Amino acid sequence: MGLFNVSMALIGALDTDVLENEKLARHTSYRIGGPASLLVTCHSYHALRRAIETVNAEGVPWVVMGRGSNILVSDDGYRGVVIMLGREFGRTVIAEDGCTLTVGAATVLMRVVNDAYARGLSGLEFAVGIPGTLGGAINMDAGTRDEWIGSVVKSVVTYRPGTGICRYDHDQIAWGYRSCSLPAGEIVLEATLGLTPASKQDISTKMDRYLSRRRRTQPMAAASCGSVFRNPPDGSAGKLIEDCGLKGFCVGGAEVSPVHANFIVNKGAATASDVLNVIRTVRGKVQETYGVELQTEVKFLGF
Template sequence: MSVSNAYMTLSGAVDADVLRDEPLSRRTSYRIGGPAALVVVAHSYGALQRTLEVLAQEGVEWVLLGKGSNVLVSDKGYDGCVVLLDGEFSRMTVCAEEATITAGGGAQLARVVNQAMKSGLSGLEFCVGIPGTLGGAVSMDAGTRREWIGPRVRDLVVLRPGEGMHRYAGGEIEWGYRRTSLPTSEIILEATLELEPGDPAVITRDMEERLRRRREAQPLSKPSCGSVFRNPPERSAGLLIQSCGLSGAEQGAAQISPEHANFIVNRGGATAADVVALIRRAHDAVLERHGVDLACEVKLLGF
């Protein structure tokens, strides 16, 4: 593997920002993590395709990162290349006649949700307050326990590394709570969401109420990755952890939030090791007391 060769080949040769030893604490919502050996912020499809070609030629492992809102990076960092999408991947268009929004995989989900509201298109209110990119949201079928973004996807354009682009109809994909049938190797380039005409004032009030409830129930003032565990069927992961007496439990500068026990927050200076220790502690306590094997939805990088 030659990160140096990849860096020299890509620097100045593609429509991308190419960085060495970039601290990933700057690119994750946890504000935790060591450096990535290489970071490439691709601004165009050609740059992305060329980047993946060079990484394959040099044998450099890579991972796609959105806004880093559900990722915990090792304190040692990541030896491979972190790829991010920007530029043309952040574009967004609205078709009022068809009640659709088409946006790139790198577009911030918050921008898409706000554009829907301004355009009088209803159907994404449940996504308000969810961080990350549209591509990340679609890849994990983000949403609430009852509403997911997947059923709103009319069609999807992905890049299959080494093969090229492929288009899916939304109905070809299996959607479920925090899961999809999309191969993890495919990169979401663009998605078209099918919505319904609505009253912008009504949509705004709905979004404001949802945000109010979210602020009251979740520790949004401290860095975190959101929910740590998936909710088991008909159960609340947070309440299960709370019932084990772990609300407020600390490890270094990491803490199981007293406000919502399914959040582990960084109180300032927490390490990835601190967070992992609390994840294991919560998982093992719930398994021992309730016999429930909680599934962690935090993606670990560099471990």
């Protein structure tokens, strides 16, 4: 009765949209994934708190999802509640100093990058072309090998279920390669970014350079989850996979990208099982050839 009670409690609730048995393939960059029992979009903090309290009281599993750019959803979907952040979490406020932005977690990262450019603010050029939301970027400290979002974060506000609002200054968070130390059970609501005034021409030049490199070296037009594996220390997962001769390797509709071997792309009709089989083959071959056990960067839901 848990899911039924959650549905009855949240359908029609203020600032809350509820979809039943919504296919998650419509909400992930992979275009893969079966239905979620409930997809709940919360447009305000109070709606989010109410939704979390309701699912917890009913003992129903739940997960927060942004733009679905770093996730592989099972073909069977997710028997639980997928929560997405809506309107209130997509706002940007600029401070009186003109270079400090407070940005909602649901804001698309590219929108933040373009907003910074429009205001003549530098510091986010490296993020041009990176998909997903600011909240997801914070959680995985998104960026390149040399620059990352954590370096411009001044503070982060989260919601801790059962407690409420929490605030972390930059130095209270350990920023690492594709990770940060924010507690796993907390939901990022917003972050304050400290940027630097610069000429739009200089910002544009840097953005063009990053975007050109991404277009040249990554399959940006294909449906994917971005990099599948973390780079091993002092190494490149993509190079290891390429050196194993696996570029272009396919299972069903899933293919190791001929452009970048650390991308597994959906050629149009791939299933989650296809992608998993490619991942297993790649990990096994790299382990057998180089003795390196690749760790996945993509997150899995419903398996």
